[in-house]
Amino acid sequence: MLNKTRLIVKQAIAAAIVFVMVFALFGCAGGYVKDQGVLPENYVPTPSGKVKVQYMFGTNEAEKRSMNDWIKAFNAKYPDVNVNVEFNVNLEMIAAQVASRTVGDVFFLDETQVYNYAVVHDALMPLDYYVEAYGIDLQNIFSAILGMGICEGKLYMVMRDYNHMCLNYNKDLIREANLIDPVELESRDEWTWETFKEYCHVLTTPEDADTKVVGATMPIGYAPVSVMFVEGWGGKYYDTENKKVFFKSDERVVQGISEACNIVMENVLRYEANGGKAIQTAATSRVDFSSYQPAFSTMVFISLASTGRAYEQKGIDWDVVSMPATPVHKVGTGATGFVVFNGTKNRDAAAALALSLYTEEGQKAYNGQEGGSVPNVKSLADSSFWRVPFADKRDDPENGKNYYAFISYPEADTYGRIECVLPPDIAKIVTDGLRDIVPNVVNGAMTLDDALERIESQANAKWETLYSD
DSSP states (O other), X not given: OOSTTOXXXXXXXXXXXXXXXXXXXXXXXOOOOOOOOOOOTTOOOOOXXXXXXXXXXXXXXXXXXXXXXXXXXXXXXXXXXXXEEEOOOOHHHHHHHHHHTOOOSEEEEEGGGHHIIIIISOOBOOOHHHXXXXXXOGGGBOHHHHHTTEETTEEOEEESOOXXXXXXXXXXXXXXXXXOOHHHHHHTTOOBHHHHHHHHHHHOOOTTOSSOEEEEEEOTTSHHHHHHHHHTTSOOOEETTTTEEOSTTOHHHHHHHHHHHHHHHTTSEEEBOTTSOBOOOTTTTOOOGGGOEEEEEEEOGGGHHHHHHHHHHTTOOEEEEEOOBOSSOOEEEEOEEEEEBTTOSOHHHHHHHHHGGGSHHHHHHHTSSTTOOOOSBGGGTTOSTTOOSSOBTTTOTTTOBOGGGGTSOGGGEEESSXXXXXXXXXXXXXXXXXXXXXXXXXXXXXXXXHHHHHHHHHHHHHHHHHTOO
16 A cells, blocks of 8 residues: 555455456456446435444544544434444455455455455445435546546445655755755756756765765655656556556666666665665665665655654654656555445445545545545645644745645556556566566666566466466
8 A cells, every 4th residue: 555554465366367357547457347236227325224334444543533533524414324433454354254245334445455356256336326326526536546446447446535655855954955945846847857866966975974864765666656667757567458568678668667776776765675674785886775864755645744743853844745757757646445345235325425535525524634634536635624734835834844745746646556457466476576676686686677578578478378268
């Protein structure tokens, strides 16, 4: 999950799936969806009765408050629905309960699981009819976020927020280096990948410096970050119609991943694995950056409070800026959300609850306090209610934070998880390959060409096997 709170989940995909899967442009990997019933013509839903919601989080008061505020707002509109929330339900429990058909009416997933539960397990109820019945304006939802809940042209998942990758940075280091503040450059459309590289070179200190600084730290092998490099120079790494992936054979993909490898080998960016542990690059860089403080670090909104407080406890001035614009601007984007069990005995109320997250009222309630996130409703992007817990730069230009970074460049959003555009078996090969490619190349274990060829050949061979007659 792109989201810090998101769990990295193994895809439990049956090996016997051999039917042809078709993919919507805006949606996770789609396939044949069984007819799950059609509501009677002119049916008018009447939400009432009991529904059970299972939520993966709730380990702190902020997370519980966000959830409970959403339910309160829902009940203000639908007072005849009694909602029971179960917190701290993990995906293993969900999987077992789906198999036994004892799962809640509404439950929480991340975007990588939509195909698995909607198609493989036939466990989710399509929400399309209820969208119209409840007057939900899908045009008002950020398109990349909306698409993550769609499989085979049907809406199965309602996302709770809008999350794309950003950078936090140490403003004191920027001033000391006499560099223009990145937020100012962003406002002038001058915050580019080339400028970011220049800043990393200037900010990285010599090994014998009293204060050791590396230009940036970045988990390049994490898909929501790596897709910026795969697609950011114009590369198109997949063709679902012809069932192919392109890594070595697309020179634009090669160029983008070369950029990722080069900035690490230039000793100005610390590569981090998904878990945050810095890898050693001694074979080529001769620098161990594990003790260096980074000037820039990747983040998503959910970590804003903890990140900001960590800076402030050290007395460091800081801010947030968008990911630098690559030649073809791409920003890894993701979300988590809620689905409706297709075995629910209260379809009307369950659908109403899930879809309320695609309304202004639902988003204001869910994301209107610390523990919430960025609203997925376009009409609320400039609102103040979600800009917590720090002052907004609009109100306090000197000390406020650049919340704009979290809603910037939605036209550049690209799916941050490979599972949203490729079948699970293919996605795993690509995801694993992207995770390993930079350390393998930087440490001399493989050439870039060989690493790209391995991803492409293995993925395409698997794809051919899946769909061979």
